Amino acid sequence: MKIEKIQVLRGPNIWSIRRKKLIQMRLNLEEMEHFPTNKIDGFRERLQLLMPSLITHRCSEGVEGGFFLRVEMGTWMGHVIEHIALEIQTLAGMDTGFGRTRETKTPGVYNVVFSYLEENSGIYAAEQSVEIAKCLIEARDYSLEDCIQRLKEIRERERLGPSTGSIVQEAVARNIPWIRLGRNSLVQLGYGVNQTRFQATITGNTSSIAVDIACNKELTKKMLDEAAIPVPTGDLVHDEEGLERVVEKIGYPLVLKPLDGNHGKGSSINVNDLDTAKVGLVHAQKYSNKVIVERYITGYDFRILVINHKMVAAARRVPAHIIGDGDLNIQQLIDKENLDPRRGYGHENVLTEILVDKDTNELLEKLNYTLETVPKNGEIVYLKSTANLSTGGTSIDVTDMVHPENIVMAERVSRIIGLDVAGIDIMAENLTQPLKESGGAILEVNAAPGFRMHLAPSEGLPRNVAAPVVDMLYPQGKAVRIPIIAVTGTNGKTTTTRLISHIVKNNGYRVGFTTSDGIYIQNTMLTKGDTTGPVSAEFILKDPTVEFAVLETARGGILRSGLGFSYCDIGVLTNIKEDHLGISDIHNLKDLTKVKRVVMDSVKKDGWSVLNADDAYSMRLMPDLDSKVAIFSLDENNPHIKKFAKEGKVTCVFEEGFVTIKKGDWKIRIAKVKSIPITMEGKAKFMISNVLAASLATYLYGFEIEDIANSLRTFIPSPMLMPGRLNIFKFKKFHVLIDFAHNPAGYEAIEDYLSNVEATKKIGIISGVGDRRDEDIRECGKIAGRMFDYIIIRNEKHLRGRTEEEINELLISGIQEAGRNVSYECIPKEIEALKHAMSMAEEGTFITALSDVVTNAIELVQEYQNREILEEGN
Numbered sequence: 035m036k037i038e039k040i041q042v043l044r045g046p047n048i049w050s051i052r053r054k055k056l057i058q059m060r061l062n063l064e065e066m067e068h069f070p071t072n073k074i075d076g077f078r079e080r081l082q083l084l085m086p087s088l089i090t091h092r093c094s095e096g097v098e099g100g101f102f103l104r105v106e107m108g109t110w111m112g113h114v115i116e117h118i119a120l121e122i123q124t125l126a127g128m129d130t131g132f133g134r135t136r137e138t139k140t141p142g143v144y145n146v147v148f149s150y151l152e153e154n155s156g157i158y159a160a161e162q163s164v165e166i167a168k169c170l171i172e173a174r175d176y177s178l179e180d181c182i183q184r185l186k187e188i189r190e191r192e193r194l195g196p197s198t199g200s201i202v203q204e205a206v207a208r209n210i211p212w213i214r215l216g217r218n219s220l221v222q223l224g225y226g227v228n229q230t231r232f233q234a235t236i237t238g239n240t241s242s243i244a245v246d247i248a249c250n251k252e253l254t255k256k257m258l259d260e261a262a263i264p265v266p267t268g269d270l271v272h273d274e275e276g277l278e279r280v281v282e283k284i285g286y287p288l289v290l291k292p293l294d295g296n297h298g299k300g301s302s303i304n305v306n307d308l309d310t311a312k313v314g315l316v317h318a319q320k321y322s323n324k325v326i327v328e329r330y331i332t333g334y335d336f337r338i339l340v341i342n343h344k345m346v347a348a349a350r351r352v353p354a355h356i357i358g359d360g361d362l363n364i365q366q367l368i369d370k371e372n373l374d375p376r377r378g379y380g381h382e383n384v385l386t387e388i389l390v391d392k393d394t395n396e397l398l399e400k401l402n403y404t405l406e407t408v409p410k411n412g413e414i415v416y417l418k419s420t421a422n423l424s425t426g427g428t429s430i431d432v433t434d435m436v437h438p439e440n441i442v443m444a445e446r447v448s449r450i451i452g453l454d455v456a457g458i459d460i461m462a463e464n465l466t467q468p469l470k471e472s473g474g475a476i477l478e479v480n481a482a483p484g485f486r487m488h489l490a491p492s493e494g495l496p497r498n499v500a501a502p503v504v505d506m507l508y509p510q511g512k513a514v515r516i517p518i519i520a521v522t523g524t525n526g527k528t529t530t531t532r533l534i535s536h537i538v539k540n541n542g543y544r545v546g547f548t549t550s551d552g553i554y555i556q557n558t559m560l561t562k563g564d565t566t567g568p569v570s571a572e573f574i575l576k577d578p579t580v581e582f583a584v585l586e587t588a589r590g591g592i593l594r595s596g597l598g599f600s601y602c603d604i605g606v607l608t609n610i611k612e613d614h615l616g617i618s619d620i621h622n623l624k625d626l627t628k629v630k631r632v633v634m635d636s637v638k639k640d641g642w643s644v645l646n647a648d649d650a651y652s653m654r655l656m657p658d659l660d661s662k663v664a665i666f667s668l669d670e671n672n673p674h675i676k677k678f679a680k681e682g683k684v685t686c687v688f689e690e691g692f693v694t695i696k697k698g699d700w701k702i703r704i705a706k707v708k709s710i711p712i713t714m715e716g717k718a719k720f721m722i723s724n725v726l727a728a729s730l731a732t733y734l735y736g737f738e739i740e741d742i743a744n745s746l747r748t749f750i751p752s753p754m755l756m757p758g759r760l761n762i763f764k765f766k767k768f769h770v771l772i773d774f775a776h777n778p779a780g781y782e783a784i785e786d787y788l789s790n791v792e793a794t795k796k797i798g799i800i801s802g803v804g805d806r807r808d809e810d811i812r813e814c815g816k817i818a819g820r821m822f823d824y825i826i827i828r829n830e831k832h833l834r835g836r837t838e839e840e841i842n843e844l845l846i847s848g849i850q851e852a853g854r855n856v857s858y859e860c861i862p863k864e865i866e867a868l869k870h871a872m873s874m875a876e877e878g879t880f881i882t883a884l885s886d887v888v889t890n891a892i893e894l895v896q897e898y899q900n901r902e903i904l905e906e907g908n
């Protein structure tokens with residue numbers, strides 16, 4: 035068996051619209067194609083022994099143990115591997131549960147698809163599931179335990195922390211889209227201009243000056259003290275002299291801690307004499323020159339969480355500790371404590387396991403203890419200096435017990451410091467009495483407080499503290515998304531995308547759009563290249579200036595990693611025609627329809643799918659769509675259009691020379707095609723088709739007819755604006771047309787256009803694209819044979835797996851099939867071919883150059899044009 039490829043899908047994809055996170059592994063079973071599981075001695079037994087928990091997989095049998103039954107009866111290894119990949123993730127605490135295994139056209143090669151939670155653990159699960167299957171086949175040992183531990187480690191490294199994760203989860207529950215920015219915990223919620231951001235519990239609203247104040251413990255204390263909020267009395271100290279002065283003022287017991295320390299580093303607690311205090315000063319000065327000396331407050335550590343100046347939760351925190359039983363030593367007691375099933379690896383569980391580290395050793399040293407010491411029965415030994423959950427601390431929810439006066443106080447504190455998300459640390463006997471009565475005090479205010487102690491306290495009620503954060507970032511009525519129009523299809527995507535964007539822009543929106551030429555915001559190209567995949571879509575959705583997105587969405591990106599958005603408002607399908615067949619398991623138009631369908635399935639239920647009534651495959655898709663559907667056609671009498679009219683539905687048609695919206699039988703004429711420059715006075719039918727699609731989509735979005743019409747009239751085709759889309763260059767004697775047509779449907783579009791062009795002679799320059807099917811290349815030749823009087827065959831720079839001769843032969847046999855005895859010659863270089871065509875042009879010749887890469891051709895023709903103008907001037 036061999037893994038041929040592992041792909042990570044991140045958005046709606048051909049396997050599922052809802053299950054976005056999928057691993058797609060192309061697996062070659064090789065010899066195992068001939069060995070279903072029932073032909074391998076003892077396979078089921080070994081599998082069941084290694085992974086007994088697979089008993090829960092019902093598989094197609096629908097009963098517990100169903101999967102084992104399938105293995106017993108005989109199933110192929112791809113299917114087994116899918117189940118193993120899912121189960122090892124489950125065992126590592128990542129329950130996912132979606133899988134599909136499908137054979138491809140190549141015998142023995144399967145696509146094994148399964149869901150993941152974290153990308154890299156998904157990839158690891160893919161690799162290991164194959165390894166596990168191999169070991170089971172060959173009856174070799176495999177350490178499942180190591181595999182699970184490794185999966186957990188990968189997950190911990192990769193996944194969002196508990197606080198960030200909880201906010202994301204809350205956003206998802208409210209249907210707010212999110213994008214992780216980079217590998218850390220910086221997250222964007224919402225799209226474009228409506229986005230907000232947060233990182234852990236710092237939000238886009240968090241004031242930088244507030245964070246500065248909170249980080250300065252002395253300043254914080256001073257500000258709170260001046261507002262009559264209890265804080266431990268004390269002062270800042272630089273040296274022994276200062277220390278003595280403060281001791282005189284406040285007396286014992288004392289606490290010494292570095293001014294800007296964290297995690298309790300360098301602190302000395304409950305100091306009762308000057309000598310110890312001096313040692314504590316030296317210790318603290320290792321971390322910070324300035325040291326806080328303050329009264330030691332007795333009681334427990336409490337945390338009050340205030341979000342948007344409202345208290346949302348309170349917890350009592352206890353640092354990791356063990357309680358002696360007079361028998362076991364400290365290490366043994368730690369081991370016993372770690373057996374608590376609630377303690378897990380990293381953030382995987384309610385509690386974290388206790389690890390002995392430097393902090394622990396230092397604490398034990400202070401007590402003159404070692405790990406071998408046996409504490410007395412009932413003695414509490416603290417193992418960490420702070421109560422952080424991540425180092426094994428525990429928490430008890432006390433939200434409902436906080437005295438109203440303390441709530442008022444906490445909410446004042448958050449406003450005094452100015453923090454939108456504040457974690458207030460309090461030392462007190464309890465929170466049920468006002469602090470002033472209990473003698474408690476506020477020790478510090480934390481920016482970016484952790485949420486886990488409230489989300490999953492070890493005792494008491496869990497609190498959804500993520501909800502108030504999302505409430506704050508998106509108060510009711512605030513927009514979250516930006517409108518998305520997605521354009522897919524075989525031909526005309528870029529043109530339609532540009533047209534729609536032009537209309538959107540003219541309606542006053544700042545539009546971001548992606549095309550196979552590049553990414554644009556308004557009129558500016560920001561990156562060049564084929565940008566029709568999910569990364570480019572995200573580029574637009576991430577841009578904080580974009581108000582409206584129009585996304586050309588091509589098959590490549592969908593197949594590679596899914597869509598870059600979960601749903602769109604309007605999906606436009608221009609047509610489904612032969613192109614790129616035979617690549618990536620897409621062999622025919624039915625397969626291709628499945629790919630294009632992903633975009634249409636991503637249209638919101640109350641959004642619109644815009645379909646081409648002149649295109650058979652598009653129309654076959656119609657009954658399956660969940661969204662509302664509107665259609666367009668070049669022919670008012672198209673049977674689908676007539677049916678829609680009868681049902682009172684919206685369509686867009688070309689009739690009597692007009693682009694017209696029809697609602698039932700009512701007509702609203704948008705514009706005469708003769709006034710729409712991109713249609714070449716109506717001679718380019720395929721351009722009319724694109725105009726219909728763009729007009730219909732923007733009409734459905736809600737733009738005014740007048741505004742659509744004005745935009746169509748001002749969209750001037752030029753080689754600058756639309757390189758390679760019907761670019762016509764006029765010379766004194768002849769014309770040159772440069773166009774991107776590169777598949778039979780594109781050729782037919784040009785053929786139709788040329789039938790409206792008067793010329794004494796039509797010369798064509800054509801080439802074949804290597805990675806297309808024989809019949810598609812031949813068909814292009816045949817159409818060329820029909821539409822041209824003379825043909826020059828040139829070659830593409832990239833032959834994509836074929837020889838020049840092969841491609842040329844296919845084209846020539848096509849030309850001959852047309853039966854018009856058209857003469858042809860071969861000139862490999864495009865530029866030479868073009869020069870030759872222009873040199874042989876006579877009065878009234880029309881040259882058509884069909885090309886995949888047009889920049890060189892356009893440059894050459896423009897240069898010739900300039901030369902002609904100069905000569906004329908002379």
Ligand code: ATP
Nearest residue numbers: 266289295296297298299328329330331335420461
């Ligand atoms: P962290 O980063 O975990 O918040 P830190 O370095 O900021 O820790 P503090 O929060 O000031 O330090 O103190 C850590 C712990 O030390 C407190 O939770 C408390 O248990 C104890 N402590 C600090 N100051 C006092 C005090 N004045 N009286 C009693 N205990 C104190």
Ligand code: ATP
Nearest residue numbers: 524525526527528529550720723759774775780783
């Ligand atoms: P690609 O897949 O290369 O990105 P695309 O779908 O974006 O192509 P366009 O760039 O808009 O398509 O057009 C490319 C060529 O396809 C045009 O120059 C023309 O020859 C042909 N074409 C454009 N629109 C249509 C259409 N509606 N029907 C058939 N052919 C079309």
Ligand code: MG
Nearest residue numbers: 297459478480
């Ligand atoms: Mg603290």
Ligand code: MG
Nearest residue numbers: 527528549550
């Ligand atoms: Mg394109």
